[in-house]
Amino acid sequence: MRAQPLFSGDLADLLADVRATLVTLVVDQRDYHTRNIEALEGRDRFFERVGQLFLGASILNGFAYLVAKSLSWPIPPLLAAISVAAAVFLPSVAAACYGIRLFGDYEDIVRRSRRTGKVLEALQPLLEQDRTTS
Numbered sequence: 001m002r003a004q005p006l007f008s009g010d011l012a013d014l015l016a017d018v019r020a021t022l023v024t025l026v027v028d029q030r031d032y033h034t035r036n037i038e039a040l041e042g043r044d045r046f047f048e049r050v051g052q053l054f055l056g057a058s059i060l061n062g063f064a065y066l067v068a069k070s071l072s073w074p075i076p077p078l079l080a081a082i083s084v085a086a087a088v089f090l091p092s093v094a095a096a097c098y099g100i101r102l103f104g105d106y107e108d109i110v111r112r113s114r115r116t117g118k119v120l121e122a123l124q125p126l127l128e129q130d131r132t133t134s
Contacts, residue, residue, distance in 0.1 A: 019127060022127060023124070023127045023128065026120050026123055026124050026127060027124065029116075029120055030117055030120040030121060030124065033113040033114075033116050033117035033120065034117060036109070036110075036113045037110050037113045037114060037117070040104075040106045040109055040110050040113070041106070041110055043104070043106060044101055044104075044106035044107065044110070047097045047098075047100050047101045047104075048097070048101060050093075050097050051093075051094045051095075051096075051097030051098050051101070052094075054090050054091070054093040054094040054097065055090070055091065055094040057086070057090050058086070058087065058090035058091045058094060061083055061086045061087060061090060062087060064083075065083050065087075
């Protein structure tokens with residue numbers, strides 16, 4: 001450390017470089033959070049819709065089976081086996097989609113990214129303003 005030379009140069013130039021680096025960092029982070037919000041909202045909607053689709057199919061399967069039984073329609077053994085398998089599989093997939101959404105915690109991550117993005121958006125004009133006034 002003692003062998004280091006003293007700083008020589010214009011401090012204003014150094015501050016301008018630091019400010020430019022900070023502006024670039026703020027812009028990059030703001031863009032990251034914008035992309036993050038879009039991607040995670042898309043994933044959340046996808047898993048929600050897939051889960052709703054499988055839950056609806058499960059309800060329809062059960063309703064169709066109950067209607068067929070209550071009207072004493074003959075149900076072929078293969079169709080009955082498929083209906084029973086669907087009664088297990090369809091709600092399981094719906095629950096798995098809900099579990100992915102829950103453990104992925106997409107809503108909270110999106111909320112945090114929005115909050116951070118708003119702070120960065122408010123910060124960027126201040127950095128740009130300081131650069132133009134110096």
